Amino acid sequence: MNTEAIDILMVEDDQNDIDLALHTLRREKLANYIFVARDGEEALDFIFCREAFAQRSFDRPPKVVLLDLKLPKVDGMEVLKQIKGDARTKTIPVVVMTSSKEERDLVASYHRGANSYIQKPVDFDKFRETVKTIGLYWLLINQPPAVESFEPLEGAADARS
Amino acid sequence: MLEFLSPLFSSDFMPHGFCYLWNPRMVWLHVIADGLIALSYYCIPVILVYFTRKHPDRPFNRVFWMFGAFILACGTTHLLEVWNVWHGSYLLAGVVKAFTAAVSVLTAVTLVAWAPKVISLPGRIHLQGKNVELQSEIVERKRAAAALKESLAATERALQDLADIKFALDQHAIVAVTDLHGTITYVNRRFTAVNQYSSEEAIGQNYRIMNSGYHPKQFFQQMYETIAHGQVWHGEIRNRAKDGSIFWVDATIVPLLDAARQPRQYVTIRTNITQRKRMERSLRLLSDCNQSLAQATDEASLLRQVCDLVVNVGGYRMAWVGYAGHDPKMKVPVVAHSGLETSYLDAAKLTWADQERGRGPAGTAIRTGFPALCRDITSDPLFAPWREQALQQGYRSCLALPLHNGDEVLGAISIYATDTGAFDDTEQRLLEELSTSLSFGIVALRALAERRRGEETRDRLAAVVESSDDAIISKSLDGKVTAWNSGAEKVFGYTAAESLGKSLDRLLPPEHPNEESEILTRVTRGERINHFETTRLRKDGQRIHISATISPVKDRSGAIVGVAKIARDITERKQTDEARERLAAAVECSDDAIISKTMDGMISSWNPGAEKLFGYTAAEVMGKPLLLLLPPDRAAEENDTLECLRQGRSVTNLETVRVRKDGLHIDVSVTISPIRDRAGSIVGASKIARDITERKRVLEALRQSEERFQAIANGIPQLAWMAEADGSVFWFNQRWYDYTGTTLEQSRDWSWRNVHDPNFLPQVLERWQGAIDAGIPFEMEFPLRGGDGHFRVFLTQVMPVKDAEGSVTRWFGTNTDITEWKEAEKRLALQAEELARSRVALESQTLLLQSVLDSISEGLVVADHRENLVIWNPAAAKIIGMGATTLPSSGWPAHYGLFLSDAVTPLAPEQDPLTRALHGEVCTAQLFVRNPKIPAGVWIEASASPLKDKSGAEHGGVCAFRDITERKKIEAQIRHLNDELEIRVLERTVQLEAANQELEAFSYSVSHDLRAPLRHISGFSQMLTEEFGPTLDPGARDYLDRIQAGTLRMGLLLDELLNLARLGRHALHPQPTQLNSVVAEVLAILQPETAGRQVDWIIADLPLVDCDAVLVQQVFQNLLVNALKFTRPRPRAVIEISCEFAPPEAPDGPLVFMVRDNGVGFNMKYADKLFGVFQRLHRTKDFEGTGIGLATVQRIIHKHGGRLWAEAEQDVGAAFYFTLGVGKQTATKGKGVTAGGRS
Structure with missing residues (x-):
């Protein structure tokens, strides 16, 4: 798969959830450019264009990252922290999509800069509706900033941190 | 100088010659060509100027000038072309060109505008034709001149004739010529004679100067219309001469017409007809006056009419009639006037005496009886006194004509004219005739008036006689009644018929029968008897007093022919007089x-x-x-x-x-x-x-004493009142009203009984009536009800107030409140009893105390203020091992071996508890005692306090102590155990925390890990249904649906369980919470559930309560969700939220909140299962649910330290009650119950 032009980065380790989500996105014709990362480490490699994704460029960030919190290796909270802690990636919208309804997860996610927090509904109809809405909103309605427009705003030292 | 011009000439541009490359041929070609053009251009204006000068009549001069300027400018531009070949002054060239352009545009515009006119100028051929015409005209003119000369001679002859006619005309007529505007251009000699203007004065004046103002405007309009149309006007006009005199003319106005038959000027020919006019006027006046005379009915209007006629018909300025006054000053009062006189007559002060103001025409006419004439007021010396006013009024001459009645001169009529010499002989004669007629008229009217007056007097007299209340009687000399009026009928009772022709004797009373004849005798002698008072008898026999006046009746010759008698009934007056006299006497004394x-x-x-x-x-x-x-x-x-x-x-x-x-x-x-x-x-x-000075003084004293009394009575602490002798109370003092709360109306007379105790009232009334009957003081104690409804006991004392005779006039009573005395009395008796009892008790207590002291296990020692140990009980001796010492306090610690609680440090003397007590201190202390008697030592706990007598003065100290050695040992053991326990608690806490964390991890994984598979089951079963549904048989599809339903229910259960688990971990955050707003929020959340249903919310005012708002909201939400759910079968759900103190009598008790519905309820048998997790009392088929909601509610309530219970009845409804134990809950409690919204 061409990892250069990716609209959605889905970070999810459960194949069932992946299938259900992809099924929905396909049905809604939103699944053209999706990359699924199976753990936190792969997600971070993808985002920060390293290891297997070294050929990717920061200029082409995904339009949205759908992030589960319970992940092997590096957990979702850490992934979120790193994305939002780096000037190059902090503008990428991250939607936390998890089974947890814990208040502390919700608060912690927003504290770390999540753009949205969504509990995966048990009811598949609702789940489908949720995924569809997320796809429509972040891919079609939301207006992301141009990548370079952020550089001058940040200090040079800031950009490396 | 001219520096401002320098930019025009100095130039940085290169000369134009460079363009020609200084090629000499080229340069010179341009220079010569431009020079020649300029020269010829400059010539043209010169020629133009010359041309216009020679033909000043030529039109369009302006165009020529402009044209010249235009050509001049053109030439200059060419000249500058030459200049610029060597100098580059292009700016100057440009300016000149601009100027040229302006001039040329102007010229062109003007030329275009003038072009049509220029075209119309006659050409040369046309002019030649004109010339021929002119020539023939000259010949014609010469011929005419010859003819003219011929006619001139004829004209001269005609002029002579005209002059002759004019002379003749001048002799007879007044001739004037005016132009079209009425300006006089010619007058003849007769004009100057009549009008008194010289021809110089008249010419140039407007003809209007002769207007007398007599004719109306229309008259002149009509005249001017006639002549303006070129027609001759004829008529009579009243004119005014220069001196203001008026004259009438017969006028003919001839308009002289020009060739167009339009009036050119007017010739006026007039003849004087004043004389004739006057005659006519006078004759008409006379005839009108005679007519008035014939019609006149009274003198005043006749005179006025005549005056009016003299002015209006006769055309005189003013006329007045004055009568000869027969007063000493012989004034001439004005009785009628007409015409302009404004105040002239008022100021005239005329007389007819032979003096200055009597020698005017009127005075003279009256005095002499002959007409008097003043021909010219301006000059007549006799008119001097009135001249100035007369001239102001415009009077010029005056004629006064006497008015006669036989030989007597009644007065005079004076007539004023505006011109001098107005009254000529003929006129005067006619006016004299007028005055004669007027005299006759006056005399005739007077005679008529005289006769009328006579008739009226007689009629009035008859009426008076007839209507008089007095008896008016006339008798003949033989005593027979000849007249008897209705008054007489009234006074004497006899009618006229009964009396006429009879004697009056029957009216005479018997005491003076001859009176009537005596009177008759006196009257026949010509005597008149006035107000003679006597008595007469009426027809009905009644005697009346009359006052009679009797006078003789004489015939014309003066002979006495009878007696007239006026009698008045004065009976009444007589009686009145008597009454008056009596009254006067009364007044006098x-x-x-x-x-x-x-x-x-x-x-x-x-x-x-x-x-x-x-x-x-x-x-x-x-x-x-x-x-x-x-x-x-x-x-x-x-x-x-x-x-x-x-x-x-x-x-x-x-x-x-x-x-x-x-x-x-x-x-x-x-x-x-x-x-x-x-x-x-x-x-x-x-x-x-x-x-009434005395009375006032007494009254004032009375009032003051009353006031004083009232002040005193109001001031005394008792209730006070006053009653009449019969016991009815009419006054109370203020204290009475204050105490009883009644008004005077509610207490007065006997109404005070209302404030008595009905049990006492019969006795009170009996004794009070007895006191009233006997007139003796009254004293009694009885209760009276105060305004507050409570009775208090009063001592009532009533004193009779007696007058001088000793009879009771009123009662004065007081009620003294003796409730307190009564109570005090009771208390005193009780105290005395108490005292006696206590004395006995004291004795036994002393004994008791002694035995107590002896028997208690505590040591008790007492020292007096001199530090003598006066009590040392056996226990004290036993504990310390020694008895009381006689040492002073400073020696006590050493003597008894007292140490501080460390058992080592000896106690300082001032630290000894008893010593401290003696110094007024209260103290407790643990001490160690070791002395030779108790070598092992004991621990004691001592408490000491000063002893005080009743007055509070200290007079010693007491110290109680007990052996705590044993307790000390136990305490040590306990302390050891405690320490162990603490360690154990710590261990348990760690374990608990670990368990807690485990639990948390568990619930977290429940939340996350258990939900995921559920989601997958739901997702894939759904996908299966959707994608393969059509190929599956209905049984398989049903199973899939059940899987779906199962997963959803599982998800719900998980959520609820998590909630419950979270509650356990949730720390309580109590804060003051307005429960009504909490409920309102819940209602908002539940809004969708109530859609389409009829729900009556009854929500009371709930208080501000300290609680965890989030959790309590959950409580209300769960309870209300239940209430909504179980009322679903009801057509109208009624859900009530209220709060109540339980029990209601104790407002400090916990608040009980209630949520009640009218739903299906439940059987109270199962009430204990209600709040268990997963416990349900209804089938899921009927009412969905997890069985966790109420468990959650209970957990929250318990967390708050409150209680939750329910009451219900199957198919009637359920009520859930709970309290919230946390904090104060009594902040504010609403009063009523308000009906909530209805959805």
């Missing part, structure tokens, strides 16, 4: 001042009483103003009384102040009534004044 006054306030009568009261004698005050008696500050009173009197009202018993003659002010009571005359109109006032 009255002690009251009786005064009468006129309506202007003057004293008109004054009786001896008044003299006594006010000190003035009648003579001093009669006719003086009554104000004399009023003090100055009460002067207004008099006006008020007068006003009352004028309105016919009386003033009764006015209490006021008056001044005596000696200046003393006295209080009087005055009654003033109007005095009316017989006609009923008020003519004065009577005033009765009584001295």
Whole structure:
């Protein structure tokens, strides 16, 4: 798969959830450019264009990252922290999509800069509706900033941190 | 200089020659060509100027000038072209070109505008034709000149004829010529003679100067219309001469027409017809006057009419009639006038005496009886006194004609004219005739008036006689009645028929039978008897008093032919007189001042009483103003009384102040009534004044003593009242009202019974009636009800108040509140009893105390203030091992071996508890005691306090102590155990925390890990349904649906369980919470559930409560969700939220909140299962649910330290009650229950 032009980065380790989500996105014709990362480490490699994704460029960030919190290796909270802690990636919208309804997860996610927090509904109809809405909103309605427009705003030292 | 021009000439541009490359041929070609053009251009304007000069009549000069300027400018541009070949002054060239352009545009525009005119200029051929015409005209003219000369001679002859005619005309007629505007251009000699203007004065003036103002405007309009149309006008005009004199003319106005038959000028030919006009006028005047005379009915209007005629018809300025006054000054009063006279006659002061103001025409005419004429007022010396005014009025001449009645001159009519010499002989004669007719008219009218008056007098007299109330009788000399009026009929009772022709003797009373004949004798002698009072008998036999006036009746010759008698019935008057005399006597001897006054306030009568009261004698005050008696500050009173009197009202018993003659002010009571005359109109006032100074003084003293009494009575602490002799109470003091809360109306007479205790009242009434009957003082104790409804006991004492004769006039009573005394009395008795009892008790107590001291296990020692140990009980000796010592306090610690609680440090003497108590301190201490008697030592716990006597003075100290050695040991053991326990608790806490964390991890994984598979089951089963549904048989599809339903329910259960688990971890955050807003939020959340249902919310005012708002909201939400759910079968759900104190009598008790519905309820048998997790009392089929909601509610309530319970009845409804134990819950509690919204 061409990892250069990716609209959605889905970070999810459960194949069932992946299938259900992809099924929905396909049905809604939103699944053209999706990359699924199976753990936190792969997600971070993808985002920060390293290891297997070294050929990717920061200029082409995904339009949205759908992030589960319970992940092997590096957990979702850490992934979120790193994305939002780096000037190059902090503008990428991250939607936390998890089974947890814990208040502390919700608060912690927003504290770390999540753009949205969504509990995966048990009811598949609702789940489908949720995924569809997320796809429509972040891919079609939301207006992301141009990548370079952020550089001058940040200090040079800031950009490396 | 000219520096500003330099930019024009100095130039940085290169000369134009460079363009020609300084090629000499080229340069010179341009220079010569431009030069020649310029030269020829400059020539053209010169020629143009020359041309215009030579033909000044030529039109379009301006165009020529402009054209010249335009060509001049063109030339200059070419000149500059030459210049610029060597110099580059292009700016200057440009400026000149611009100027040229402006001029050329202007010229072109002008030329275009003028082009049509230029085209119309005659050409040369046309001019030649004109020339031929001119030539033939000259020949014609010469021929005409010859003819003219011929006619000139004829004209001269005609002129001569005209001059002759003009002369003739001048002799007869007044001729004037005016232009079209009326300006006089010619007058003849006769004009100057008649109009008195010289021809110089007249010419140039407007013809209007002759207007006399007589003719109306229309007259002249009509005249001008006629002549303006070129027609001859003829008519009579009234003109005015220069001196203002008026004359009439017969005028002919001839308009002289020009060739177009339009008036060119007007010729006026007039002849003087004044004389004729006057004659006509006078004749008409005379005839009109005669007509008036014939029609006149009274003198005044006749005179006025004649005057009006003289002015209006006769055309005279003014006329008046004056009569000869027969007063000493012989004035001439004006009786009628007409015409302009404005105040002239008022100022004339005419007389007909032979003096200055009597020698005017009127005076003279009256005096002499002949007409008097003043031809010229301006010059007549006799008219001097009135001349100035007369001239102002425009009078110039005056004729006065006497008015005769036989030989007597009645007066004169004076006529004024505006021109001098107006009255010529003929006129005068006619006017004399007028005056004669007028005289005759006056005399005739007077005679007529005289006769009318006579008739009227007679009629009036007859009416008076007939209508008189007096008897008017006439008798013949033989005593027979010849006249008997209705008054006589009334007075004597006989009718006229009964009396006429009879004698009057039957009217005579027996005591003076001859009176009538005596009177007759006297009257026949010519005597007149006035107001003779006597008596007569009426027809009905009644005797009447009459007042008679009898006079002789004479015939024309003066012979006495009878007697006239007027008799008035004065019976009534006689009676009135008597009454008046009686009244006068009463007035004279009255002690009251009786005064009468006129309506202007003057004293008109004054009786001896008044003299006594006010000190003035009648003579001093009669006719003086009554104000004399009023003090100055009460002067207004008099006006008020007068006003009352004028309105016919009386003033009764006015209490006021008056001044005596000696200046003393006295209080009087005055009654003033109007005095009316017989006609009923008020003519004065009577005033009765009584001295009330003494009465006022007594009253004042009485009032003051009453006030004093009331003040005292109000001031005393008792209730007080007064009653009439019969016992009916009429007054209470303020305290009575204050205490009983009643008003006078509610207590007066016998109404005070209402405040008595009904049990006591019969006795009270019996004894009080007995006291009233016997007239003796009354004293009794009984309760009275206060305004607050409570009875208090009063000692009531009533004293009779007796008059001089010793009979009771009233009662004065007081009620003294003795409730307190009574109670105090009771208390005293009780105390005495108590005292006796306590003495006995004391003795036994002393014994008891001793045995207690001996038997208690505590050591008890007492020292007096001299540090003597006065008590040392056996326990003390046992504990310490020693008895009381006689050492002073400083030696006690050492003697008994006292140590501080560390058992090592010896106790300092001042630290000894008993010593400290002796110094007034209260203290406790643990001490160690070791002395030779107790070598092992003991621990004691001592408490000491000073001893005080009843007055609080310290007089010693007491110290109690006990052996705590054993306790000390146990304490040590306990402390050891405690330490162990703490360690154990710590261990348990760690374990608990670990468990807690485990639990948390568990719930977290429940939340996350258990949900994921559920989601997958749901997702894939759904996908299966959707993608393969059509190929599956219905049974398989049903199973899939059930899987789906199962997963959803599982998800719900998980969520609820997580909630419950979270609650356990949730720390309580109590804060003051307004429960109503919490409920409102819940209702908002539940809004969708109530859609389409009818729900009546009844929500009370809930208090502000300290609780965890989030959790309590959950409580309300769960309870209300349940209530909504279980009321679903009801057509109308009623859900009520309220709060109540339980029990209601104890407002500090916990608040009980209630949520009640009218739903399906439940069986109370299962109430204990209600709050268990997963416990349900209804089938899921009927009412969905997890069975966790109420468990959650219970957990929250318990967390708050509250209680939750439910009451229900199957199919009726359920009520859930709970309390919230946390914090204060009594902040505010709403009163009523308000109906909530209905959805």
